[in-house]
Amino acid sequence: MMEDLSLHVLDLAENAVNAGATRVVILINENASRGLLTIRVSDDGRGMTEEVCRRALDPFFTTGQKRTGLGLPLLAQAARQSGGDLTVRSTPGKGTRVAARFRFRHIDRQPLTSMAETMIMLVLGHPEIDFRYRHRRDGRAFRFASHAFFARSCEGSAAGPELIREVRRTLRSGLESIGTT
Amino acid sequence: MSTKKLTIQELARIREKTKAMTVLRDGAGRAKVTVHMGTCGIAAGARGIMDALLQEIESRAVQDVIVTTSGCAGLCNREPMVTVEIKDRPPVKYAQLTPEKMRRILAEHVLEGRVVAEYALAVGSETMY
Numbered sequence: 085m086m087e088d089l090s091l092h093v094l095d096l097a098e099n100a101v102n103a104g105a106t107r108v109v110i111l112i113n114e115n116a117s118r119g120l121l122t123i124r125v126s127d128d129g130r131g132m133t134e135e136v137c138r139r140a141l142d143p144f145f146t147t148g149q150k151r152t153g154l155g156l157p158l159l160a161q162a163a164r165q166s167g168g169d170l171t172v173r174s175t176p177g178k179g180t181r182v183a184a185r186f187r188f189r190h191i192d193r194q195p196l197t198s199m200a201e202t203m204i205m206l207v208l209g210h211p212e213i214d215f216r217y218r219h220r221r222d223g224r225a226f227r228f229a230s231h232a233f234f235a236r237s238c239e240g241s242a243a244g245p246e247l248i249r250e251v252r253r254t255l256r257s258g259l260e261s262i263g264t265t
Numbered sequence: 266m267s268t269k270k271l272t273i274q275e276l277a278r279i280r281e282k283t284k285a286m287t288v289l290r291d292g293a294g295r296a297k298v299t300v301h302m303g304t305c306g307i308a309a310g311a312r313g314i315m316d317a318l319l320q321e322i323e324s325r326a327v328q329d330v331i332v333t334t335s336g337c338a339g340l341c342n343r344e345p346m347v348t349v350e351i352k353d354r355p356p357v358k359y360a361q362l363t364p365e366k367m368r369r370i371l372a373e374h375v376l377e378g379r380v381v382a383e384y385a386l387a388v389g390s391e392t393m394y
């Protein structure tokens with residue numbers, strides 16, 4: 085159904101957006117030598133009550149009106165099927181942190197296909213939110229902070245073609261520099 | 266997480282930029298396209314639809330169209346979906362999109378104001394539910 089971890093990252097970040105976050109921290113760590121891949125998404129959104137947090141991994145549990153409640157259960161399943169796990173920590177009024185771990189070389193571990201595309205959609209779809217992204221890959225790292233980037237980027241129209249091009253170029257070349265996409 | 270320290274000038278520019286973006290969001294733009302990015306939308310290919318939309322905006326050098334995302338539109342089996350809003354007109358929802366259909370919607374509806382009826386699901390916000 086959703087066989088790409090970079091799509092799951094987008095999905096987690098959309099949860100944070102829906103929770104009213106103003107800052108979302110996305111950490112990816114691909115550690116082949118330790119055989120581990122971890123994904124962590126933290127936000128400063130409205131958080132969950134203990135009750136909601138306990139049920140958040142149940143399929144079809146949702147507090148949204150039109151949503152399906154499948155995002156977290158699908159990711160939990162993807163983590164488990166690769167010998168990993170998923171944990172959710174949340175404090176009402178403070179924020180939420182979702183962490184997923186995967187066995188790097190497990191045959192059922194989904195690929196991390198395009199973090200560039202995921203980050204481009206988030207940064208350009210929600211310029212009001214400060215996305216802090218850090219991607220480590222076997223000792224190399226790439227960082228991107230959207231609001232700091234906007235401050236340094238071109239003077240052109242805020243949501244126009246120049247900005248799209250610059251965001252795309254920066255994320256693509258940054259991820260290329262650590263050997264991924 | 267530590268990022269490079271920002272100067273006061275940079276902070277001021279961030280404020281100006283985010284303000285400019287909010288202005289756009291609040292209605293100064295020609296049109297707004299919302300890509301539905303709930304789990305069902307993402308699983309059905311919504312990220313590729315938004316990518317096609319942004320690429321088209323980039324290559325046609327469109328200046329005043331707002332692109333944003335929201336949750337599920339409530340019709341999971343018709344995803345990927347987008348909602349197009351043109352100033353002072355009712356919103357139009359499009360379903361079962363492909364990048365090709367998205368590019369056509371941008372060209373005909375967003376830029377020229379003609380609804381692409383063959384892909385449209387509903388005119389007005391909630392009529393189909």
Ligand SMILES: Nc1ncnc2c1ncn2[C@@H]1O[C@H](COP(=O)(O)OP(=O)(O)OP(=O)(O)O)[C@@H](O)[C@H]1O
Nearest residue numbers: 099103140146147151152153154155156180303304
């Ligand atoms: N970052 C978050 N902050 C606050 N609440 C969250 C967060 N992530 C998930 N939740 C809560 O957990 C519920 C389940 O999340 P999940 O992603 O599985 O489903 P959903 O977002 O409601 O629907 P879907 O992902 O299928 O579009 C949400 O409805 C919400 O109440």
Ligand SMILES: [Mg+2]
Nearest residue numbers: 099155156304
């Ligand atoms: Mg979700």
